[in-house]
Amino acid sequence: MAAAIRAEGDRIADLLDAGQRWWDTGWADWRPDPSWPVPRLPAGWDSVPC
Template identity: 55%
Template sequence: PPGGDHSVWWFTTDGGAFAGWYVNLERHVVRTDGDLAGIDAVDQELDGWVAPDRVWHWKDEESFAAKTGDPAFWSADEALAVRAEGERLRSLAEAGAPPFDGTWCDWRPDPSWALPTLPSGSLDAPPALPLTRPSGTPEHAAG
């Protein structure tokens, strides 16, 4: 969503029942450059799993902690911002607020829909978002 450093994914079982929400904490930027338009995202390692009863479980905490402070990943200050974004979403989940309000849990795509194809050249585009933040960039800069 605009202004959020995350995405939320709805998961189902093999039988089609709603299984829960996966909260992927990430930095992202929307690309609007013609044929190469889309979204670039950089995963921030720490994620959350929200069960259908809205109980939150952290994922990948050890790996997130191990990468914190490594110049190839994120600083301690950036790690605090990532966790704060997760805590914000945890509060929404526990309150049953959107997107954790049950909306879309029973949605399924029309089986007659064809799978989309990637636009030509889309995988050749240089990333719009660097893997690490440039020096002096605020932790929650737009993007």
């Protein structure tokens, strides 16, 4: 498995070295449907437990 992970990293590095992107550029323009409700954070989300 380690060899497969290294090979994928090498593949991505080769793409970047060639000036290509390895990700789908369509995600950069994605926006959620305006009719979707805005999620609410639960109470205490910003507190760090001791």
